[in-house]
Amino acid sequence: MKHELSTPVGREEVLKLRVGDVVYLSGVIVTARDRAHRRALELPKKEIPASFNVIYHCGPLVRKQDERWEVLSAGPTTSARMEPYLASLLEKFSTRLIIGKGGFSPAAKELFKKHTAAYLAFTGGAGALAAMAIKRVLAVHWLDLGIPEALWVLEVARFGPLVVAMDAHGGSVYQE
Amino acid sequence: MRSQLVELIRVAVTSLPRDVEEALQRALEREENPLARLQLETILKNVAYARERRLPLCQDTGVPIFFVRGFGNLSKVEHEIKQAVREATQAVPLRPSIVDAITRKNTGDNTGEGMPVIHFEGGEEQSITFLAKGAGSENVSRAKMLPASEGVAGIKRFVVEIVRSAGAKPCPPVIVGVGIGGTLDLAAKLAKEALLQPLSQRNPREELSKLEEELLEEINALGIGAMGMGGSTTCLAVKVLASACHTASLPVAVNIQCWAYRWARLRRVDEEWVVEQ
Numbered sequence: 001m002k003h004e005l006s007t008p009v010g011r012e013e014v015l016k017l018r019v020g021d022v023v024y025l026s027g028v029i030v031t032a033r034d035r036a037h038r039r040a041l042e043l044p045k046k047e048i049p050a051s052f053n054v055i056y057h058c059g060p061l062v063r064k065q066d067e068r069w070e071v072l073s074a075g076p077t078t079s080a081r082m083e084p085y086l087a088s089l090l091e092k093f094s095t096r097l098i099i100g101k102g103g104f105s106p107a108a109k110e111l112f113k114k115h116t117a118a119y120l121a122f123t124g125g126a127g128a129l130a131a132m133a134i135k136r137v138l139a140v141h142w143l144d145l146g147i148p149e150a151l152w153v154l155e156v157a158r159f160g161p162l163v164v165a166m167d168a169h170g171g172s173v174y175q176e
Numbered sequence: 177m178r179s180q181l182v183e184l185i186r187v188a189v190t191s192l193p194r195d196v197e198e199a200l201q202r203a204l205e206r207e208e209n210p211l212a213r214l215q216l217e218t219i220l221k222n223v224a225y226a227r228e229r230r231l232p233l234c235q236d237t238g239v240p241i242f243f244v245r246g247f248g249n250l251s252k253v254e255h256e257i258k259q260a261v262r263e264a265t266q267a268v269p270l271r272p273s274i275v276d277a278i279t280r281k282n283t284g285d286n287t288g289e290g291m292p293v294i295h296f297e298g299g300e301e302q303s304i305t306f307l308a309k310g311a312g313s314e315n316v317s318r319a320k321m322l323p324a325s326e327g328v329a330g331i332k333r334f335v336v337e338i339v340r341s342a343g344a345k346p347c348p349p350v351i352v353g354v355g356i357g358g359t360l361d362l363a364a365k366l367a368k369e370a371l372l373q374p375l376s377q378r379n380p381r382e383e384l385s386k387l388e389e390e391l392l393e394e395i396n397a398l399g400i401g402a403m404g405m406g407g408s409t410t411c412l413a414v415k416v417l418a419s420a421c422h423t424a425s426l427p428v429a430v431n432i433q434c435w436a437y438r439w440a441r442l443r444r445v446d447e448e449w450v451v452e453q
Contacts, residue, residue, distance in 0.1 A: 020211060035280070061235040061271035072269065073226075073235035078312045078345050102312070102344040102404060123215050123403055124312065124347035125436040126222035127235040146282030147272055161218060163211055163405065173211065174344060174404050 004158070008053045009096040017118045017164045019171035024160035025120075028138065029054040029099065031152040033077060035145045037085040045092065049141040050153045052093035057082055057100035059148025061127065062137070069137040071154065073127035076101035079119070083108065090115035103165050103174045112166050119166035121173075122159075133159040180442055180449040181260035181304070185240070186268045188440040189232045189308050192223045193453050195375045196351075196412065196437045203349055203402070203409035212407030216349075219402070219435060234436045237270035238308035240292035243372065246302040254294060257304070261286050273311070295365070302444040305372055310434055313346035319355075319364045319429035328383075331356060331428050332391060338430045339395050339411070344404020347434035349412045351375070352395065354387075355429040358419035363427035370415040371433050379416050388414045 005013060007027025017023065030050045032040065040048055060074035079100030082089075086108055089095060096117050101124035112118060122130060139153040165173045197220070204216040226233035240261050247253045262285045264270055274291050275282045286292070318338050322330045335354055342350075355366025378385040391414040401407030412435070421427060440453040 022214070059235065059271065059273075061232055061237060061269065063269055073232040073237075073271070075235050077236070078315070080345055101347065121403060121405075123218040123222070125234040125310075125434055126218050128226035128229065128231040128233050129218065129222040131231070131235075132225070146275060146280075148282075161214055163214065165405075173406070175399065175406070 008051065011096070011116045014096050014116050014118050014168050017167050018169070019164055019167050019173050021164040022160065023120055023162040023164060024158040025054070025097070025162060026157050026159070027054070027155070029056045029154050029156055029159070031056045031058040031060060031154065033057065033059055033149050034081050035149040036142060036151050037082055037089060039142065039145070041085060041088050041092065050139065050151055052089070052095050054097045054099065055095055056154070057098065060152055062147060069140060071131045071134045071137060074130045074134060075125055075127035076122045078102045079104060087111055090117055099162060103172065106172065109166060109170045109172050112168055113170045116168045118164055118168050120162035121165040122162050130159065133157055177256055177449060178260050178263065180451065181256060182264045182267055184304065184306050184440050184442045184451050185260065185264040185270070185308070186230070187451050187453055188306050188438045189237050189268060189270065190230050191227045191453060192233065193437065193439065196435070197223055199375055199412040200349065200435060203412065207402070207407050207409060209401060209405065209407030211405035212402040212409070215402035215405055232268065232270065233438070234310060235271055236273065236310040236312065237268075238273065238310045238438070239314065240286055241307040241309055241368070242292060242294045243297065243305040243369070244294060245297050245304075246299040247296070250296055257292060257294060258287050261292050304442040306440055306442070307372065308438040310436065313350065313432045313434040316342035316346050317367070317429070317431045319360055319367070319427065321360060322426040322428055324424055324426045326426060328387065330426065332387070332394065334428050335391055335430050336394050336398070339432065340398055340400075342432060343400055346432045347436065348400055348404065349402055349409045349435050351412050351433040351437055352391065352414045353431040353433065354391070354414065354416045355431070356416065356418040356427070357421035358427055359421070359425070360427050362419055363429040364431070366417040366419060367429035367431035370417040371431060371437070372439060373415060375413045381418070384416045384418055388416050
């Protein structure tokens with residue numbers, strides 16, 4: 001089944017997603033990798049400068065021109081690196097969608113079910129295509145972590161095809 | 177030479193070698209799993225779009241690795257390469273992905289202590305081969321000293337287990353480089369070097385070319401598939417290089433390469449530098 005979703009994504013919409021479905025997503029997403037996860041979990045919630053409704057595991061390739069950031073290539077990074085933070089993240093931010101590649105271990109299936117969240121996979125390495133769906137950089141925070149590790153707040157239009165790889169019903173596309 | 181080096185880097189990160197693209201195309205033609213097909217279609221669409229727009233096809237423009245052959249004045253080449261990486265980071269551009277190993281502070285220009293990685297070798301012909309190696313596939317690569325008595329069967333078990341446990345993490349379909357023999361460090365270098373040949377090129381030694389074939393078959397039987405979504409193509413090619421080793425040792429290294437197999441070579445042809453892919 002195909003879904004066209006817009007942010008913010010709600011609980012009801014997540015419940016409709018099933019493993020193997022394809023999603024095109026529009027709206028605002030935020031990138032976060034290992035170091036951003038660690039900082040986001042350390043800081044009080046009110047000091048987090050962006051919504052974590054949809055998180056994208058990505059360290060974009062960007063260029064600054066005339067004081068404006070342009071995203072040139074922005075495919076997903078390996079999600080397994082962020083697995084140690086997954087339980088606390090879903091608990092603290094009620095994140096509904098995580099976009100990445102490669103998935104999590106089978107243990108994560110329970111977490112997505114418990115917190116009504118889903119994991120969407122974008123094709124790893126397809127960075128140029130992903131950048132085509134990114135309309136603009138709305139903000140960037142935590143640049144002190146380095147460009148790949150910063151929080152990039154991105155406006156996307158029909159970002160996809162995203163495959164529902166782990167759903168909120170305990171399903172997973174990945175082999176045990 | 178600097179501008180040709182920057183061009184070498186640009187070609188490698190924006191365009192996939194034709195043989196790799198053709199192998200992905202063939203994988204799509206064979207694939208029956210619909211989710212794996214969608215992944216392969218997206219990959220091919222991305223490759224064409226990146227080449228046309230001269231954009232880095234993957235945002236992880238990787239660790240810059242050079243294999244330099246046949247140069248006399250090594251310190252000059254080393255300087256030129258390091259400067260070219262700095263220039264290419266701005267001009268192509270590349271993502272700044274290199275950090276201090278301890279403080280984790282980003283150097284901002286893809287260079288650093290001992291970075292880029294440069295291997296020097298002798299030889300009659302002058303060439304500089306560049307590989308942009310993403311971290312997703314490098315992170316799941318492994319080397320091990322096997323008990324010598326385990327032999328070829330032990331090598332096969334080790335290689336297949338590494339690819340199996342890597343699962344979807346290295347962006348399959350992958351290319352697998354295997355280094356056998358030497359010492360721990362030499363086996364690791366051979367595994368990386370094994371990647372830098374056309375996909376169709378086989379090891380000239382019969383036992384090793386047979387090992388390449390058998391490993392490819394066993395890996396594709398794992399069913400991991402494109403991006404871990406199942407199906408028939410987990411691996412596009414297995415490449416083996418071997419050295420002699422100590423009678424008590426059997427070093428084996430596995431270097432996994434994602435489908436975005438970005439490499440190119442700068443070669444001296446009739447007094448001119450030519451970028452080849």
